[in-house]
Every structure is written in structure tokens, then in C-alpha cells.
Amino acid sequence: MAQTYHKVGFIAFGQRGQQLAETLINYLPEYGCPAAVCDLRKNPVVSPLFSFRCPDIPYVTDYRELLAMPEIDSVIISTYEDMHVEIVKAAIEAGKAVYCEKPIVQTLEEAEELYRFVTNRPCQFQIGLNLPNFPVSLKLKELLDQKIIGDLVMIRSACDVGQDFARNFLINKFSGKRGNFITAKLTHDTDLLQYLCGSYAETVWGKTKNVMWRRHGEPPATDDTAFMAGELHNGVLFSQALTSCGNGYERKFHFFGTKGELLAEIHGDGVTLKPACGLSSTIPAPNLNGGGHNGADFVTLRGFFDYLDSGVMAPRHPERILSSVMIPMAAIRNELVQTGKWYRSVIERG
Ligand SMILES: NC(=O)c1ccc[n+]([C@@H]2O[C@H](COP(=O)([O-])OP(=O)(O)OC[C@H]3O[C@@H](n4cnc5c(N)ncnc54)[C@H](O)[C@@H]3O)[C@@H](O)[C@H]2O)c1
Numbered sequence: 001m002a003q004t005y006h007k008v009g010f011i012a013f014g015q016r017g018q019q020l021a022e023t024l025i026n027y028l029p030e031y032g033c034p035a036a037v038c039d040l041r042k043n044p045v046v047s048p049l050f051s052f053r054c055p056d057i058p059y060v061t062d063y064r065e066l067l068a069m070p071e072i073d074s075v076i077i078s079t080y081e082d083m084h085v086e087i088v089k090a091a092i093e094a095g096k097a098v099y100c101e102k103p104i105v106q107t108l109e110e111a112e113e114l115y116r117f118v119t120n121r122p123c124q125f126q127i128g129l130n131l132p133n134f135p136v137s138l139k140l141k142e143l144l145d146q147k148i149i150g151d152l153v154m155i156r157s158a159c160d161v162g163q164d165f166a167r168n169f170l171i172n173k174f175s176g177k178r179g180n181f182i183t184a185k186l187t188h189d190t191d192l193l194q195y196l197c198g199s200y201a202e203t204v205w206g207k208t209k210n211v212m213w214r215r216h217g218e219p220p221a222t223d224d225t226a227f228m229a230g231e232l233h234n235g236v237l238f239s240q241a242l243t244s245c246g247n248g249y250e251r252k253f254h255f256f257g258t259k260g261e262l263l264a265e266i267h268g269d270g271v272t273l274k275p276a277c278g279l280s281s282t283i284p285a286p287n288l289n290g291g292g293h294n295g296a297d298f299v300t301l302r303g304f305f306d307y308l309d310s311g312v313m314a315p316r317h318p319e320r321i322l323s324s325v326m327i328p329m330a331a332i333r334n335e336l337v338q339t340g341k342w343y344r345s346v347i348e349r350g
Helices: 015-027 048-053 063-067 081-093 108-119 135-145 162-173 181-197 296-310 320-333 339-349
Strands: 006-011 032-038 074-077 097-100 125-127 152-160 201-209 225-232 237-243 250-257 260-265 270-275 281-284
Touching: 006 015, 006 063, 015 032, 015 048, 015 074, 015 296, 032 048, 032 063, 063 081, 074 081, 081 097, 081 108, 097 296, 108 320, 108 339, 125 320, 135 181, 135 250, 135 260, 135 270, 135 296, 152 181, 181 201, 181 225, 181 237, 181 250, 181 320, 201 320, 201 339, 225 320, 320 339
Parallel strands: 006 032, 006 074, 074 097, 097 125, 152 237
Antiparallel strands: 152 250, 201 225, 225 237, 250 260, 260 270, 270 281
16 A cells, blocks of 8 residues: 555534544644635634644635645545535545545435445545444444354444533534534434444334424424434344433443343443343443544544555445435434335445
8 A cells, every 4th residue: 555645625614624634633644734724714713733733724715726726635525414415526526535524415315316426436435424433333343243242133222412512512503504413413323333233224213303402482493302213134123312411422332132232332431241141341442542532533534544545446335325324314204214225226226
């Protein structure tokens, strides 16, 4: 693998764009550097670190201007999902490698369009789904692949973002011009669930509603609570909940297998193993990396640059364009949805 020093263009420089730029500057400076910024806001306020490290970086307000810069070889897109398909296509057509944030699209039609686009041409494309790279997720994947609890039977998964996050995001952010909180959040959890099981949802039933988070006197801008259940293609049953009334931000996964149970809080530092014999032990999963999201941003970005340097001109995990959005989007419909039929039909048509 011939490694190159990457000149990275950031399309959108809000909280997420800046967090990833700082991860690149602090933890991956041998891999590349921020080389241009595009944001609709003319003068985005940046951190002292960013202005010290990138004093001469060009700022533009039209992404096409950034894509026309020949020195930029890769772009990190962190606009909201309403612009993803348009900007990803333009970036790939301009010859740039693309890292695009989740939720990758806003509808299933867009998922099909983007899947077809990236799989029908030589290109480098990856979604910024970082939850599988949390230390606990990496340990869970290792243990499940080893079949430490035998064959999987069922998964119970619950995400509660807590009241502080809910105020900050559900009211401040989503009540502004944002989209759907259910898809924005649960694309992470349901992508992880399917990834850990090496499968995809065959059927999904769900219900979502707004229970408590809205501006006084105004209709809700987005639902804040969800429950969904279904069956994976490999026969494993699952449930996934989303609430926002707890006292902290946590994601609890509980796996039941033919030889016992595995329990984990994804933001924690260990996995509890409960073999069927009745014993219980904790397997450590410490964070050994710096950077945001328990070190997952570092692992995810490093993986992206290694993929670019591999020279493989094919999208990375393009099927996750489909699978990462189809469960929460099915839940919003409040009926039984045959997600597996749709997933296979898109992949088979190619
Ligand atoms: N993977 C993760 O862990 C993670 C974490 C946080 C956010 N995100 C995702 O990142 C995205 C952005 O979230 P955020 O927290 O940075 O939001 P934000 O509101 O802080 O920033 C969004 C930025 O996008 C800019 N923007 C919008 N349209 C644009 C366009 N057409 N061209 C250029 N700039 C444009 C806005 O001016 C703003 O600065 C969301 O899709 C969110 O789901 C992912």
C-alpha cells in the first residue's frame, strides 16, 4: 500500500465538520491536513487550534468552488442529509474521494439512487458511521464472531440520549431547520445492530411519536421516542428503542445466545459475559485512542485514509447506504415492513 499525504476539503464546518478536522490535526497529522473549508456561513467561528494550525486555509461558501480545487483529493461532507446525494455525486464526478456523514439520505428513493450511483462507477466512498469503532463495539464484534455465547437468538437494544442532550439538540437544533431525529439517531444503532450480527433486517414493525420535547405552544418539530422490533435475515429477533428522558446518554445492547448472554453499554469500557452456567465476568474494552466518540472518530478516519491509500476504486460497504436507514424509516411508517425484500431488490438490480 503506497501511502499519500491527503489534502482534505471540508464541506460544512459546523460542530461535526470541526470535530473531524480537529481529529485529523491532533491524531492523524501524518495522513493529511485540512486544505479548504466550505460552509454556507461566510465566517464560521473556528477553534483556536484550527486557526493556529490552518492559518491560510481558503474558506468558500459554494461547495462547487471547493470541488474545483485540484489540490483537494478527498472531501468530508457534514451537511445535513438533505444535501448529501447532490454533493456526494458532484464530488465523485469531480474525482474526489468522499467521506459523508450519517444519516446518509433522507428517503429510501434517495438510498436507491445513491447506491446505484456509487456502485456503477470507479470511486472511493464511505459513510461516516463510527459507532462500530467504539472500543466496546469492537470487543462485542470480536466476541460474537468467536461465538462466545453460541448462536445468536435475540437482541434487545435501547438508546436514551438523556434530557441534557434532548434540550440541546431536540429543541435547539431540530426545532430550527433540522430533519428527523429518529433517523438521525437510530441510523447509528440499527447499523451497529446489523453489523454486529453480520446480517440485515428482513422485517420491521415500529412506532414513533413526540412525547415531551417541543417548544411551548408549538407543534413538535420531530418525534423524540421510538420503538421497533423485527427479524434479521439470519433469523435473529431484535428490538430497538429510542427515548430521551433519562439522566445521561447511553446505549445498552443485550445479546442472548444459545450458550449465554452478553451485555454492554456502548459508551462504557467493558462487556459483561454471562454464560448459561450462571457465572458473570467483565471483559475490559478500554479506550486506548484519543479524539471524539471514545476514540471511534480516530479509528474511523484512519480506516478511511487507509482505504484511500489501498487504491481500491470501489465504494466501501455501499450496502450500508440501504441498511443503515431502512429500519428507522420503516418504524416511522407504523406498519409491518418487508425491509429485506427491498434491500435485496436494490442490490440485485445493481
Ligand atoms: N457520526 C457522528 O457521530 C455524528 C455526530 C454529529 C453529527 N453528525 C452528522 O453531521 C451532520 C452535521 O451535524 P452538525 O452537528 O455538524 O450540525 P451543525 O448545525 O453544527 O453544522 C451544519 C453545518 O452545515 C452547514 N451547511 C449546511 N448546508 C450546507 C451547504 N449546502 N454547503 C455548505 N455548508 C452547509 C451549516 O452552515 C452548518 O455550519 C448531520 O448530518 C449529523 O447527523 C454525525
